[in-house]
Amino acid sequence: MNQPKRYLDIVLDIRKMIQQENLRPGDRIPSERELAERLEVGRSTVREALRSLELLGLIETRRGEGTFLSDHRNHRLVEVLSTFILQDNQSQNDVRETRLIHELAALKAICRNDVSSRLLVWDSFRSRLAEGSSFHREDFVKEMMVLSGNRLSLKIWFLLQQYSGKPFDGVVTEDEKEMINRILTAIEQQQTDTAIKEYMAWCDLLQKGRMQNDDNS
Amino acid sequence: MNQPKRYLDIVLDIRKMIQQENLRPGDRIPSERELAERLEVGRSTVREALRSLELLGLIETRRGEGTFLSDHRNHRLVEVLSTFILQDNQSQNDVRETRLIHELAALKAICRNDVSSRLLVWDSFRSRLAEGSSFHREDFVKEMMVLSGNRLSLKIWFLLQQYSGKPFDGVVTEDEKEMINRILTAIEQQQTDTAIKEYMAWCDLLQKGRMQNDDNS
DNA sequence: AGGCATGAGTGGTCTGACCACATTCAAAAA
DNA sequence: TTTTTGAATGTGGTCAGACCACTCATGCCT
Structure with a gap:
């Protein structure tokens, strides 16, 4: 009988x-020594759990x-981690695709929702566009994901990103x-399809720029 | 100077x-003791690296x-990430919405893709529909999610489900x-919008049935 | 030939000991 | 007084050694 790994319980x-x-x-979370004492395990076991979480980027030491x-x-x-796990193109592509799935869903949700509540935030970007300042x-x-109202989707998107x-x-x-x-305009007029189309066009542009950067380096 | 995080180098x-x-x-990879000797580090440091990789499912001990x-x-x-993402998300609505996001995305992907290769799978359901047997x-x-071709999306969906x-x-x-x-027909004819509409109608029906069940109990 | 005991090798865990580093705060210097 | 200094403390990072529980192969005994 293999008893379950202790460090997994610690996680x-x-x-x-x-x-x-x-x-x-x-x-801040309790120190390794305190965790060991509280959970009644050795410090090394606590460390194994913490190192795992650190490699995932969930904690920082x-x-x-x-x-x-x-x-x-x-x-x-x-x-560092993604170079390990996401070596093959299939996985990388999956991450990119899944991220886009959440972004487009957020876009749809925003277009479907009431306009009034989100106007302030968009105006912030609008004005920055108008006055020539950058962002x-x-x-x-991220603002788009937040405004979608789905916090779970936001969390998943953040990790994928x-x-x-x-x-x-x-x-x-x-x-x-x-x-x-153009994206903002489409959103304000609740033209979902147009917004999605413009957004994907923007993503394509970014993707191309990224590939050129890769060539240079 | 001293680069901390030796275990990362070990990884x-x-x-x-x-x-x-x-x-x-x-x-099989070398034993912990051999790795420690070969890499000139302590065994505990090797273990921290190995535990991290194990938590990710990259190795098995x-x-x-x-x-x-x-x-x-x-x-x-x-x-692993899901245990942290879903921990405080008591909003059942977000989970349901996000699951639907992935399902609709899969539906879209299937409609967009070539039909021929996956005809066999759908035929399996078709024939079961025709001959009156159930499933x-x-x-x-799940078959729909698999056929989308996005394994990451499939994994997320499975957890959300x-x-x-x-x-x-x-x-x-x-x-x-x-x-x-009707959903299958729309897919075969690559009518994405129709497929989505029909699928959401089905989901609504399930939701209503579920609510009735809740009332009874 | 079949079953059993033993030992070597392995991962799992704990302990104690250093080190390097950051913070705190009281003593010493200005 | 204010500023500087430095020792004390607490933290993560690493190591060595010691057990334990387990697997497997060897070889011995029945």
């Missing part, structure tokens, strides 16, 4: 602890300070501003 | 070792036997057979 225990104490990203819930801002570790692509897409290698890294160019303007 | 070293020695899924490579395509990344709802939807309380439990009724027939 679940830590998850439960996070839930019970309502810890949020950036918060800083020597001399402690262990913290990852605030989802560091994609570094995740990238990060990721901020725009991390694992697909900064697809929206950087600030928008002049050409893109034009496209985003 | 990469192991990956390199796998590539160099051309190890395939099922093969059997006490008394050794550590073996598992098929990288069966990685458990999604499962489980879940089998039908588990978390949303057996939405497709049971066998199809006579009324539903009619609807499924």
Whole structure:
């Protein structure tokens, strides 16, 4: 009889602890020594669980300070991991496709919803487009995901976005501003199909730019 | 100066070792003690790396036997992350919505793809519809997700389906057979919008039946 | 030939000991 | 007084050694 691996229990225990104490990203979790004592296991076992979670990008450890819930801002570790898991093209393509699935669903949801509540946020981007100032692509897409109202979809999207290698890294160019303007217009007029079409056109543009970058490097 | 996170290097070293020695899924990798000696690190450090890979489903350990490579395509990344994503999401509505997002995306993908290769599978359901025999709802939807070709989406869907309380439990009724027939027809004729409309009608029917069940109990 | 005991090898776990680093705070210096 | 210094403390990172539980192969005994 193989008894279940202890470190797996620790993973679940830590998850439960996070839930019970309502810890949020950036918060500190108990030290390894304290966890070992509380859970009545050796420190090495606790470490095996923590290392696993760290490789997943769920926690972040800083020597001399402690262990913290990852605030989802560091994609570094995740990238190392994705080179391991997502080696084959099929997997990479799946991640990209699935991410797009959630984005388009969010777009649909926004177009279907009431306009009034979200007007303020879009106006923020609109004005930035008008006055020529710039913004990060990721901020725009993330706002879109938030406005969809589906928090689960937002969470899944955020992870996929991390694992697909900064697809929206950087600030928008002049050409893109034009496209985003059209997307916003379509959303405001609740023309779902147009919005989706324009959005996919934007994604294609980004994809091409990304491939050119890869060639250069 | 000192690069912390030695176990991360071990992860990469192991990956390199796998590539160099051309190890395939099922093969045995060196023991923890041998790895520690070869890589000139402590055994606990090796173990931290191995536990991380095990949590992801990249390797499999059997006490008394050794550590073996598992098929990288069966990685458990999604499962592990789900325990953290779904932990606080008590919003059953989000789960249902997100599941539907993936189902509709699969439906779209199937309609977009070439029909010929997957005709056999649909014919299986078709004939069962024709000859009056029945089948489980879940089998039908799962086949649909598989045929979408996106394995990641399939994995996410499977988890969501588990978390949303057996939405497709049971066998199809006579009324539903009619609807499924229309769905299949729309798919074969690659009429995406019709297929989606019919599918959502079916889902609505299931939802209503479920609510009635809840009232009875 | 078949069954059984033994030992070597392996992963699973714990302990204790260092190290490197960050923070804190009281003592020393300005 | 204010500023600087440095020792104390707590943290993660690593290592070595020791057991335990388990598997498997060897070879011995019946």
